[in-house]
Amino acid sequence: MPDYKKYQCGVCGHIYDEAEGDPDTGIAPGTLWEDIPDEWRCPECGAEKSEYDLMA
Amino acid sequence: MQIVIIGSGVAGVSFAEKYRALSADDDITLVTWEDDGYYSRPLLSRGFTKTDIEQTIILKPFDKLRENNINVLCGAEVTAINRAGKSIALNGSWSHRFPTDCDTSAIPSSRQEKTLQYDKLILAQGSSAFIPPPFRPYEKLFFCLNSLVDLKALRKFRQGFLSQNRHPDWAIVGGGLIGCEVASDLAAAGDKVTLFHAMDRLMERQLAAEDSALLLKVLQDSGVKVLLNQAVQGFIKEENKVCVRTEVTAEFDGLIVACGFKPRTELAELAGLEIGRGIKVNQYLQTSDESIYALGDVAELPNGKLYAFILPIRNQALWLAEFLAGQKQDSWTPPVFTTKAKVHGFEAVHPYNV
Numbered sequence: 001m002p003d004y005k006k007y008q009c010g011v012c013g014h015i016y017d018e019a020e021g022d023p024d025t026g027i028a029p030g031t032l033w034e035d036i037p038d039e040w041r042c043p044e045c046g047a048e049k050s051e052y053d054l055m056a
Numbered sequence: 057m058q059i060v061i062i063g064s065g066v067a068g069v070s071f072a073e074k075y076r077a078l079s080a081d082d083d084i085t086l087v088t089w090e091d092d093g094y095y096s097r098p099l100l101s102r103g104f105t106k107t108d109i110e111q112t113i114i115l116k117p118f119d120k121l122r123e124n125n126i127n128v129l130c131g132a133e134v135t136a137i138n139r140a141g142k143s144i145a146l147n148g149s150w151s152h153r154f155p156t157d158c159d160t161s162a163i164p165s166s167r168q169e170k171t172l173q174y175d176k177l178i179l180a181q182g183s184s185a186f187i188p189p190p191f192r193p194y195e196k197l198f199f200c201l202n203s204l205v206d207l208k209a210l211r212k213f214r215q216g217f218l219s220q221n222r223h224p225d226w227a228i229v230g231g232g233l234i235g236c237e238v239a240s241d242l243a244a245a246g247d248k249v250t251l252f253h254a255m256d257r258l259m260e261r262q263l264a265a266e267d268s269a270l271l272l273k274v275l276q277d278s279g280v281k282v283l284l285n286q287a288v289q290g291f292i293k294e295e296n297k298v299c300v301r302t303e304v305t306a307e308f309d310g311l312i313v314a315c316g317f318k319p320r321t322e323l324a325e326l327a328g329l330e331i332g333r334g335i336k337v338n339q340y341l342q343t344s345d346e347s348i349y350a351l352g353d354v355a356e357l358p359n360g361k362l363y364a365f366i367l368p369i370r371n372q373a374l375w376l377a378e379f380l381a382g383q384k385q386d387s388w389t390p391p392v393f394t395t396k397a398k399v400h401g402f403e404a405v406h407p408y409n410v
Contacts, residue, residue: 011098012366013393044066045366046096046115 007033007052012045016052057082058173059380060144062134062323063180064088065097067352069116070370071178072126074377085127085172087134087146093117095204097182098366101237101398103207104214104245113204135169137327139345143173176347176380179335180373181320183353183364188315191229194291197298198229198311201238213310214247223247224309227300229288231258233397235314236271240399243278250308251275252286252300259397264406274402319354319362332356339387341376349376357390367393 004018016022016036021029025043027036033052040049059075059082061068072086094116103109118128132148149167185200199210217224223246228239231253239251257268258275275282283302292299297307319334330336330344334356341349352369356362363369371391378384396404 008394010396011102011398012096013395014367041112044370045098046113047099047102 004030005033006055008055009042009045009047010051010053011047012042014042014044015055057175059084059176059178060172060174061086061178061180062088062144063182063352064090064094064118064128064130065180065182065352066366067180067182067369067373068178069094069121070373071180071351071377072121073124074374075381076124076126078377078381078383080125083127084125085129086121087129087132087144087172089131089133090204091131092204094121097203098398100201100204100207101234102241103201103211104241104247105400110204110208110211113207129172132170134323137177137323137348138171139327139348141173142175142177142347143171144177146170146172174347176349178376179324179343179348179350179354180352181323181354183317183319185313186316186318187313190290191288191313191315197291197293198313200313201234202317210310210312217309226250226310226312227252227298227306227308228312228314229300230314230316231255231282231284232314232316233259233262234316235312236275237398238312238314239275239280239282240278240402243275243280244400249279250281250283250306252283252288252302254286254288256284258282258284262397263404267404267406270404271397271399271402274399278400317353317364319356321354324348324350324354332360334362339389340379341372341388349380351376361390363390365393365395367391367395 007016018032021027021031022043038049061072064086068086072084076084093114095113096115099113118130121128132146134144134146136145147167147169185202200206214224225248226242227250228235229252231251236258239249243249258271259268272282286302289301294307298311299305299307321331321335324335325331335343335350335354337343337350337355341355343350351372353364368390372388375388
């Protein structure tokens, strides 16, 4: 089982969990952060992918 | 059932969409004074470094909500809540009859009164910029940054300088969250920025003292001139400049007042609902009128807190939709969340006070 990570949006606090993905925006569960397209944006505030940081 | 929502920010829109998903039959009407669509309020703080922000900030045009069977009355001002008759009075041009756009400027200015009945009313008007009383007489001299309309006005003003190949010289009054974020973004966009703050450290209400010091350094390194312990007395208009009066007088091209926010409680107050800093609600987000609920920046919980951040607001909105659809019985409890100042290059080490 892969070691899934979580990333947090620096603009609104939304958490992207690789294990859960984000099905509403077309990101399947288990999608790794680096496999999300660069155009993908925070589903809650619209911030760009580059605004996210890896959570400790 | 007739559900009426006032406000098209994250609270109102998240509630409307979730409730629609849970209940196909009830009528949902969302009333808003905005015309541009549902946009991301946090991204206002990135309004100068992002060139395409006026488009990318829109998360959903109102027509997308209409396709989802949510009736949207945009460009509408609610003038009263009639609790006895369970209706609201509003004033607008009814641009919802023109489904392809919401640009009411093209429609003859035939503003009309209208009454809308509700079974449940959701108040989600958010907040406006707080202007300290001593600054109110000077309202024509400064900008605020609280809405997309404000951002567009600021960008247009700024563009006037850029098109003459120069960057404006800004004064920002207020070293709280918004003031620091805007100072950071303007500096990152290449403008000259002076930040005036009344207290001896930045964001003193949210940050631990060491983090305030770190934030000060980050802002200074990005070129922002930070002036602490400043008693700003007022502003003076000089030809093409505006002056900030403290013990000395300094002149700038543009002025932004960022002294906090004020929940829009006026309508609720006129209707006789219980008001504190916000509209008082119980643990079920219900106001002192059992048919009226409040969400987001305007809702003051029994612990005295207002949860003015995206994460808890969305949580409230989704919870209320489930509760009103009969799918939740337990009261709302705040989620665990952290926030951070959107200052380029700044990471607070300690958790915030909210």
